[in-house]
Amino acid sequence: MSLSSKSVEVAMLDPGPELSLLDDAVGAIRSTLSEPHQSTFRDHADATSLIAALQDFCQRDGKEKRRLTACEEKFALFTRAFEGYFDVLSLCIDVRGKWLGRLWAIVELVFQVGSNYTLFLEKVADIFETIARVLPPYQQVYEACKHRWQFRSQSHDQRPAVLMSSVYADVVQFSLELYRFFSRGLAQGVALRHLHLSSPTIFWRPLDSRLALLETRLVRHKQWLEGEVYSQEQDLATIARLRRHYIEHLHQPTESSMGAECVEYRMTKRMRRVDKVKAWLSNACSYRDIYEHRIQQRHPNSCAWFLRTDEYCKWRNAPFDHGPANDAEELKRTWQDRVLFVQANPGFGKSFISGAVIDDLNSEADDLNIDDDHEPPTVAFFHFNAAHSYCLHPNDAFRALAYQLIDAHRHDRSTLDAVSLLMRKIPPDARASSDDVLAVLSLLLHQHPTFLVIDGIDECNDLELFLTLLPEVCRKSDTRTLLFSRPGIDIPHEYQRWASDAPYIVRLDEQSNISDIEAYVGENLNRMADQGFFGINMDRSLIAPVAGKANGSFLWASLLLKYLLSPGLTPDERQAVLQNAHRLEGLESIYQHILSMLELRPQNERDVVVNIFRWVSLSINRMCMQGFHKSVAIIPGQRTKNIGYFSDFLSSVSPLTCGLVEVTECSVVFTHRSVAECLKSPPFKDSPFSLFDESILHAHLAARCLSFLAYDVPKRPLGRLRPHIRPALSPNGTSSGISMRTSRSGDSGYKSMSSASDSEGMLSPTSTTTSLVPSHPVSTPFDEDLPFLRYSSLCWPIHLTRALSNPSHSNTSNQPTPYAQVPYLPSLSAFLTDRAAVTAWVEASWRYNLPPNLSRLVPLLSDLKACIPPATVEGREIRWVVQGLRELSNALNELKEEFGTTLRENPSLVWQWRGPGGSWRTGKVGGSGEGNVNGDRGGLWSGWDEGAGRAQDASRA
Numbered sequence: 001m002s003l004s005s006k007s008v009e010v011a012m013l014d015p016g017p018e019l020s021l022l023d024d025a026v027g028a029i030r031s032t033l034s035e036p037h038q039s040t041f042r043d044h045a046d047a048t049s050l051i052a053a054l055q056d057f058c059q060r061d062g063k064e065k066r067r068l069t070a071c072e073e074k075f076a077l078f079t080r081a082f083e084g085y086f087d088v089l090s091l092c093i094d095v096r097g098k099w100l101g102r103l104w105a106i107v108e109l110v111f112q113v114g115s116n117y118t119l120f121l122e123k124v125a126d127i128f129e130t131i132a133r134v135l136p137p138y139q140q141v142y143e144a145c146k147h148r149w150q151f152r153s154q155s156h157d158q159r160p161a162v163l164m165s166s167v168y169a170d171v172v173q174f175s176l177e178l179y180r181f182f183s184r185g186l187a188q189g190v191a192l193r194h195l196h197l198s199s200p201t202i203f204w205r206p207l208d209s210r211l212a213l214l215e216t217r218l219v220r221h222k223q224w225l226e227g228e229v230y231s232q233e234q235d236l237a238t239i240a241r242l243r244r245h246y247i248e249h250l251h252q253p254t255e256s257s258m259g260a261e262c263v264e265y266r267m268t269k270r271m272r273r274v275d276k277v278k279a280w281l282s283n284a285c286s287y288r289d290i291y292e293h294r295i296q297q298r299h300p301n302s303c304a305w306f307l308r309t310d311e312y313c314k315w316r317n318a319p320f321d322h323g324p325a326n327d328a329e330e331l332k333r334t335w336q337d338r339v340l341f342v343q344a345n346p347g348f349g350k351s352f353i354s355g356a357v358i359d360d361l362n363s364e365a366d367d368l369n370i371d372d373d374h375e376p377p378t379v380a381f382f383h384f385n386a387a388h389s390y391c392l393h394p395n396d397a398f399r400a401l402a403y404q405l406i407d408a409h410r411h412d413r414s415t416l417d418a419v420s421l422l423m424r425k426i427p428p429d430a431r432a433s434s435d436d437v438l439a440v441l442s443l444l445l446h447q448h449p450t451f452l453v454i455d456g457i458d459e460c461n462d463l464e465l466f467l468t469l470l471p472e473v474c475r476k477s478d479t480r481t482l483l484f485s486r487p488g489i490d491i492p493h494e495y496q497r498w499a500s501d502a503p504y505i506v507r508l509d510e511q512s513n514i515s516d517i518e519a520y521v522g523e524n525l526n527r528m529a530d531q532g533f534f535g536i537n538m539d540r541s542l543i544a545p546v547a548g549k550a551n552g553s554f555l556w557a558s559l560l561l562k563y564l565l566s567p568g569l570t571p572d573e574r575q576a577v578l579q580n581a582h583r584l585e586g587l588e589s590i591y592q593h594i595l596s597m598l599e600l601r602p603q604n605e606r607d608v609v610v611n612i613f614r615w616v617s618l619s620i621n622r623m624c625m626q627g628f629h630k631s632v633a634i635i636p637g638q639r640t641k642n643i644g645y646f647s648d649f650l651s652s653v654s655p656l657t658c659g660l661v662e663v664t665e666c667s668v669v670f671t672h673r674s675v676a677e678c679l680k681s682p683p684f685k686d687s688p689f690s691l692f693d694e695s696i697l698h699a700h701l702a703a704r705c706l707s708f709l710a711y712d713v714p715k716r717p718l719g720r721l722r723p724h725i726r727p728a729l730s731p732n733g734t735s736s737g738i739s740m741r742t743s744r745s746g747d748s749g750y751k752s753m754s755s756a757s758d759s760e761g762m763l764s765p766t767s768t769t770t771s772l773v774p775s776h777p778v779s780t781p782f783d784e785d786l787p788f789l790r791y792s793s794l795c796w797p798i799h800l801t802r803a804l805s806n807p808s809h810s811n812t813s814n815q816p817t818p819y820a821q822v823p824y825l826p827s828l829s830a831f832l833t834d835r836a837a838v839t840a841w842v843e844a845s846w847r848y849n850l851p852p853n854l855s856r857l858v859p860l861l862s863d864l865k866a867c868i869p870p871a872t873v874e875g876r877e878i879r880w881v882v883q884g885l886r887e888l889s890n891a892l893n894e895l896k897e898e899f900g901t902t903l904r905e906n907p908s909l910v911w912q913w914r915g916p917g918g919s920w921r922t923g924k925v926g927g928s929g930e931g932n933v934n935g936d937r938g939g940l941w942s943g944w945d946e947g948a949g950r951a952q953d954a955s956r957a
Helices: 003-013 020-032 035-040 047-059 065-090 097-114 118-134 137-143 159-181 208-231 238-250 260-282 290-298 310-317 328-338 350-367 394-408 413-422 433-446 463-474 516-531 540-550 554-564 571-579 586-598 603-618 625-633 651-657 673-679 694-711 789-805 825-830 835-847 855-868 872-906 907-912 943-957
Strands: 339-343 380-384 450-455 482-487 504-507 661-663 668-672
Touching: 020 097, 020 159, 035 789, 047 065, 047 097, 065 097, 065 118, 065 137, 065 159, 097 118, 118 159, 118 208, 118 413, 118 433, 118 540, 137 208, 137 394, 159 208, 159 238, 159 413, 208 238, 208 413, 238 350, 260 394, 260 413, 260 586, 290 350, 290 380, 310 339, 310 350, 310 482, 328 339, 328 463, 350 380, 350 450, 350 482, 380 394, 394 413, 394 433, 394 450, 413 433, 433 450, 463 872, 516 540, 516 554, 540 554, 540 571, 554 571, 554 586, 586 673, 603 625, 603 651, 603 668, 603 673, 603 694, 625 651, 625 694, 625 789, 651 661, 668 673, 694 789, 694 825, 694 835, 789 835, 789 855, 825 835, 825 872, 835 872, 835 907, 855 872, 872 907
Parallel strands: 339 482, 339 504, 380 450, 450 482
Antiparallel strands: 661 668
């Protein structure tokens, strides 16, 4: 039994003038406040004064005025609903001014501290609105009972006042818990000594559970109060019974009587809720990919010199104090002092240093000088990387940071309360907006002492936005942020605080890491000499000077070693490289030597390297490893065979490209951003490995996707073919399978409203959406043996659109387009003339919840006709292909409009459609039920056959 329940019981047995529960609640308010709020805490005389103060506070914030005003209205609704409580209580006892003043003051304080996190304040305002609607109509009760003897203070029966006091204690405690939720380091036990909503520590409830408990208590309070007031004046038996039932409810046993299984069930439920919030914030946890890959590559004992620099030690060792952490004005005034920039030239090794910093902060967190005996600082990190599509935008960074903090503090009570609030009224398939992510991140950083380490901010695709949003987070918490970048980035003026020389910038020069490079190069070259890479007569005096040519670039040293390890060099040539190391000085020079060596490889290996460079540079989104392997092996115009000249493809990527491309845990990327920059630069445009002309490269990738669909996808339904069953009408049926155009898929022109909310996730290798109804479960994904199917189906229109939208660098005049610059035409023609291949593609698109739409592609391809003379074979082919593509586009639109809902439930039914004006054919297509590809070929668009057939004839001419 909790303390307040005992107080109520004692008062009922021996009623007296002292109502300790009310005074205990008031004392708990003062005991809970942090030091900054102790000095500014002021009571309000009445509810009108509180509402006026809230309205005045809303006017100060122009940016969030509208949202704060909406919250203020809900707070005001609660205030007016609870105002009559003190009138009713005054009929029993003399109401003390501090009871009113402290309650209104703590409500105002909750609003003020929550205003920095508007998303959460809106949730809190909803809670107060909910409480207001559950409260009894106190003003009506007051008018009804002010002349009744049961509530008069002259009576010797003060039991109603004791029961009334429990409501005040409940509301005060819940307000204090909301205040603690927005604060750092406040003891959870302060209020528990006085109040009673929370259970013993081991059986603690999350916020939503405590709210449900509060609502239940308020409902029982309302039932008792209305029964007490509206009972007959002399019906003392009824009044006694109502009081007894209410007291029994207050005395109900807490969770302390729960068994271990129930406790475990609750903990499992909380973790599921945490997982839902993590999914709401981000689709994956790929933020660790770069960090873990760099750990494996880092040379032992390197980067230790940076961990001893004065600037870093000063930044790391500053204490986390609770007082400043809860002082909003102090945080805003000093946030620049907690941001440290580290800058160095490309290839210096900043990513390796950032990894060393992360490890250092994690290992030293328990020993740092912090004012918190129970919680060491947390380390959250992110690496911007131009080679990763999911590591480019500022929102990617903030999502990853919030994801890490949610996971790191998943057992913390304040974080679980945040999770409870976030899950209120959020649809299961919703995705957090950018503002939501910032709000979550800001609150978690305020709740917990945290280090943020962010690498490669110069590779962010919107650096200005990132550096604009970061202060919004830093101003609201005492988090300390370390930013790695190249020199020369534009740092906004708001980061500058001249009185303290902020921003703090550590500039690393060529001499900073010279010792690390010497150790790295010397150790590896001596090992190579021991292994005979330089022949028998190796002059080891050549090794020492090589490190001096690196000019502080670890990347140059690493590329040099990979170049020397290449099997294309003889031992004498390797020695010559060491003797003339000055000729390789600089990244551009060593890239030129590597590419020249790659040109000497056999033709089949060169083709694979070219494909790897193109896919790594211009793929629309990440592919799974098997899908990437398949994409590289495709030869347009023929069925794809496995690459036979090396067995383990992924482990061969780096040696094959001489270290220019590397394989991480979940992706294939360029070793460094400068590799892609080099291949895209004009000096390398004549190289067979050039990435200079993106238009023609997208055309080649589109050709490979189309060739895969035409030659490698089985000409049969991808899933079990079931007869058509007309689905029941649904109020939401209008959205099923309907496409809408979005900015993220602007060049493809389609995105399903029922698909994932972000195109980043549409190509996730772990997604296995089948769109089959639950009554027909499938044991394995339909595309398990076709790892490249998802990418090729969804992205060939995007590649082709980008190839046609951007003029080629090599053909800026009005001269006819050479046939070599439309490499996709044979593959597109072969694909369109194969009805079974087109049908399989349509089925796959519907299974991936992205119905095909070619409406934007047709006009672009039509414009190409003017660039190819019509009298040529190519000219006739392009014209018939355009005609066939136009009719296919019209058929796809009609298919979606008429049968979108049905296809969403059973995509294989597309094999039974007879085309525009046709109808569904129920039953099996072939005798086996898996499609008769030799006979009917799937029966697609009858009106499309003529144009497609002529295109096929033209391609054969």
